[in-house]
Amino acid sequence: MMSRAVVFAYHNVGVRCLLALLARGVDVPLVVTHQDSPNEDIWFGSVAATAAAHGLKVITPDEANAAEVLAQVQAAEPDFLFSFYYRQMLGAPLLQAAPRGAFNMHGSLLPRYRGRVPVNWAIIHGETETGATLHTMEIKPDAGAIVDQMAVPILPDDTAQQVFDKVTVAAETVLWRSLPGLLDGSAVPQPQDLAKGSYFGGRKPEDGRIDSQWPAQRVHDFVRALTHPYPGAFADLPRGRLRLWQTRRESHGGSSPAPSRTELRLEEGRMLLACPDGAHLQVLAATLADEPLTADNFRVRLGASAVTLGA
Known part of the structure; x- marks a missing residue:
């Protein structure tokens, strides 16, 4: 039956x-x-x-x-x-x-x-x-x-x-x-x-804020967990909301010392996240105020070659 x-x-x-x-x-x-x-x-x-x-x-x-x-x-x-x-x-x-x-x-x-x-x-x-x-x-x-x-x-x-x-x-x-x-x-x-x-519990878009004290691996995991089709991991900068859509662990890191809080940097033609644990992430896809942020427009859009992600 x-x-x-x-x-x-x-x-x-x-x-x-x-x-x-x-x-x-x-x-x-x-x-x-x-x-x-x-x-x-x-x-x-x-x-x-x-x-x-x-x-x-x-x-x-x-x-x-x-x-x-x-x-x-x-x-x-x-x-x-x-x-x-x-x-x-x-x-x-x-x-x-x-x-x-x-x-x-x-x-x-x-x-x-x-x-x-x-x-x-x-x-x-x-x-x-x-x-x-x-x-x-x-x-x-x-x-x-x-x-x-x-x-x-x-x-x-x-x-x-x-x-x-x-x-x-x-x-x-x-x-x-x-x-x-x-x-x-x-x-x-x-x-x-x-x-x-x-x-x-469930997650809301505002739960996507990146903590600037996090080590690089945690930031990377956070970004890939919240990327498209989800609302994205973000940090608020003076010139708008930064959303990170794709990152990659860097084996050799950047040339500058580790910051006390995570910094987004332009180094050697690449966008890098320098994290307090001394590790770095290459930023492969990001937006600022909902418009693409790239290595080519980094200085124009942010007005600097490095910016701290926030508190």
């Missing part, structure tokens, strides 16, 4: 995991997703369009836990409920609407990096790997028992989008190989040891 699943989903992980369910022969009578925000850079795939292309019923409620949404989920008579990068917490009535369980796909190696934007947080903290985890859903976020997980590497210069692309493949793989056991009842989720990880 075909299993039925209601799917709450958004983003690329939502698209790929919905397709994996359909490819495994799961009947999806209802897909719940978000309306795209006009204030957000929509660089990812559309769950709504994917579901519509497969003839599935789609709703986009403002509040997932509203009574009318619960009624539609219950009317769908699902065996399972899945959440794939859906952005709202699902309350107990929704989780209890699927007698064979509710499952979430999370973009980290749980119990590490529970909570919001786990890929960005992992890069900010200099991690060398992350992954995707399928787990049972509880009222407490990302705390349920683990069905399966898969690790992916974070290379030294990987951006958040590059890592997210890997996590998307990991999520699809984890779901694909987990579904047979979930559907036939043989899967045995393993409880998490929450003491081995931490919870992280």
